[in-house]
Amino acid sequence: MKRSLYVIMLLWIIWFSISCDNQMRKQDPEMQKPQPVDLVYPLLDAANSRWFFFNSASRPFGMVNLSPDTQKEGTWGSGYRYDTDTVQGFSHIHAWQLSGVEVMPVAFEDGESASIFKDHSSKFDHAKEEIQPGYHMLMLERYGIKTELTSTIRVGFHRYTFVDKKEAGVLFNLEGQLGPSKIIKGDLKQFGTREIQGSLVNAPTRRRPKEFQIYFHVQFNQDIDRLLKPSDQQLNKVIVTFKDISDEPLLMKVGLSYISSDQAAKNLDAELAHWNFDQIVAESHSQWNDMLSRIKIEGGDEKEQRRFYTDLWHALQGRRIISDADGHYPDYTGKERQIKRIPLDDHGKPKFNHYNSDAFWGAQWTLNTLWHLVYPEISEEFVNSLLLYYKDGGLIPRGPSGGNYTNVMTGASSTPFIVSAYQKGIREYDVDLAYEGIKKNHMPGGMMGRSGYEHLSAMGGGLEHYIKKGYVPYPLPEGDFGYHQDGASLTLEYAYQDWTLAQLAKALGKEEDYTYFLKRSENYKNQYNPESGWMRPKDIDGRWKVPFDPFQYEHGFNESNGAQSSWFVPHDQPGLALLMGGKAIAAERLNSLFEKASELNFTAGTSHDRELHPEFTRIPVNYGNQPSIQTAFIFNHLDHPYLTQLWSRQVAEKAFGGLSPHTGYNGDEDQGLMGSLAVLFKIGLFQMNGGTEEDPVYEIGSPLFDKVTLHLNPDYYPGERFTILARNNDSHKPYIQSASLNGKTLSTYYFRHSEIINGGELLLDMGEEPNQHWGLLGGKD
Known part of the structure; x- marks a missing residue:
């Protein structure tokens, strides 16, 4: 009887609340507007x-x-x-x-x-x-x-x-x-x-x-x-x-x-x-x-607004809870399934959820920025979940399924995700345990040593060669162990991930590790071939791949071609530009690739499997898959911020502007990655190195909307909201003429995490013609 009365009272309270809310909507014109979910x-x-x-x-x-x-x-x-x-x-x-x-x-x-x-x-x-x-x-x-x-x-x-x-x-x-x-x-x-x-x-x-x-x-x-x-x-x-x-x-x-x-x-x-x-x-x-509603947009047409909230909706999908309401979860990392329980808080509730997840391959440019800034409580849960796998199975996964490792994709893609969370103050987990697990993944026997879906060994990733020779050979002399054994891409990926680990080592005062992994992060240079001007596969004896076609799909590059992956140096764009002959030459070259890619709307067709189609496979920049999705923001690092503004706006409009069942993410959304990327491009924020350095940098692009308000989680960040205003903004005015941050002139193309989380306003004046001088003063590179 008591339970029945309780249920009746609860239902009455819910009905009363909904009725009051509906009455308020009728009286308040602002509340009559479509809500983000609508x-x-x-x-x-x-x-x-x-x-x-x-x-x-x-x-x-x-x-x-x-x-x-x-x-x-x-x-x-x-x-x-x-x-x-x-x-x-x-x-x-x-x-x-x-x-x-x-x-x-x-x-x-x-x-x-x-x-x-x-x-x-x-x-x-x-x-x-x-x-x-x-x-x-x-x-x-x-x-x-x-x-x-x-x-x-x-x-x-x-x-x-x-x-x-x-x-x-x-x-x-x-x-x-x-x-x-x-x-x-x-x-x-x-x-x-x-x-x-x-x-x-x-x-x-x-x-x-x-x-x-x-x-x-x-x-x-x-x-x-x-x-x-x-x-x-x-x-x-x-x-x-x-x-x-x-x-x-x-x-x-x-x-x-x-x-x-x-x-x-x-x-x-x-x-x-x-x-x-x-x-x-x-x-x-x-x-x-x-x-x-954590992100409020104003401006743009209805189609653009609908697509934006659909992108944001996808950013919160795909990766699924596997733990029960009381915290029990299945652990399949050992020989036999075990039933375990997440630690409980003072109220007897699980401290976090445990997750099933596709790879964090590409998350450095997507989830790292969006989740850590707008949904830090989600990021913290995922870090704790990744560490739970480490406690149970001895490795931090890069994409777990069914309470076990799948070893999906390559490298140690969880490293930038965890390092970025730490650098942004998201730290309610065992930091020492996290460092221990991350470092283990970067050494023989860890995740870097495993190729895609390699379950029985740790040989297919070529990590020993990377450590000894400074690159991963292609083909791998030991043979085939799994998928994605494309040596040139592996070298580039490992070098970047080593750099991110070095940043955490530095933050934790581990100077010897910092020096070691920072040195390893320079290995990307060993994959660059001056004669061809591209990153190029080479074999175990150091011989460059012959014949070599930079637009040939895979054959040394994971889910990409050489033209796309040659720019995969998120941690050292000035160093890459120097290899290519200087910033001006690199910028001119990259701009020509964007002009070519724009003819195909920056994607290799409309579904993931079409990347192998002859018409699409040779595209030089592909925003339908992860390996080259950072390229529009490389111009910021080449003293050409106005080209970042131009191309990031065009990518947002062409690659992520459709609103139909037949287009959207090229069929390869990968559980929030591309949805997050689209959101970031449309609000005009990006992080080239995944936000993994001390007090991480946010780079400025070209916001699609006139006003963007980020409502910050007060449990993590002291500021109530951060607003991005783009004055005189429309589809023909993608270029920043001038900028100010909290009323002070901003002459750089970036600002810091400590500034955004304290709240405030970024004001951008937009125009039709590029201001080739804005963003160059005090550049971080």
């Missing part, structure tokens, strides 16, 4: 979707990412592909190398269930579909069912309205290929009159080397009639049926856990104790709006 366009690039890319019924970083799947075995695992008009099912997990708990509401006459077990798909029409952050609705034409989806962090919430009162139920598909994983060992059983529990396993993949167990606990708002199974025992599917579908919709709550079915039930009870579907939609809407 501007999000979830269908962006959905025609080129990868398994973890599309989002609808999900929360920021939620374990549950519930959405329809139109392709379950297509390119990159697919998932929701806009141009496919058939729903194969609704699955709850769309994560890096993880999938699971596929369901499908069905309705049928006697005798029709056999055909449903063989094929339960249904056509649908986009005209009868509604998608917004935290909610997805569509009509299943085959069954006449209105399907609505929403979620909490760990619970999927479904509402099914049946048009025809046939026998109805929910099909659970417990087997078969689902995105990146083959689902095996599925099981389901009934508890009481309205509950079921079950589990399934994600079989190993080339990228995730171990099986991974998923558990679920399901509650319905109506009594179960029976569990219907197919006569064909080769089909592991179950239809949970309901004999008399009432006039009220069928509601279903699906709690997830990677620990046990009982833990899934606990997650469900902790996050969704009631049956108010609309309330959860409203709460999800509000949570997203709060996150997106």
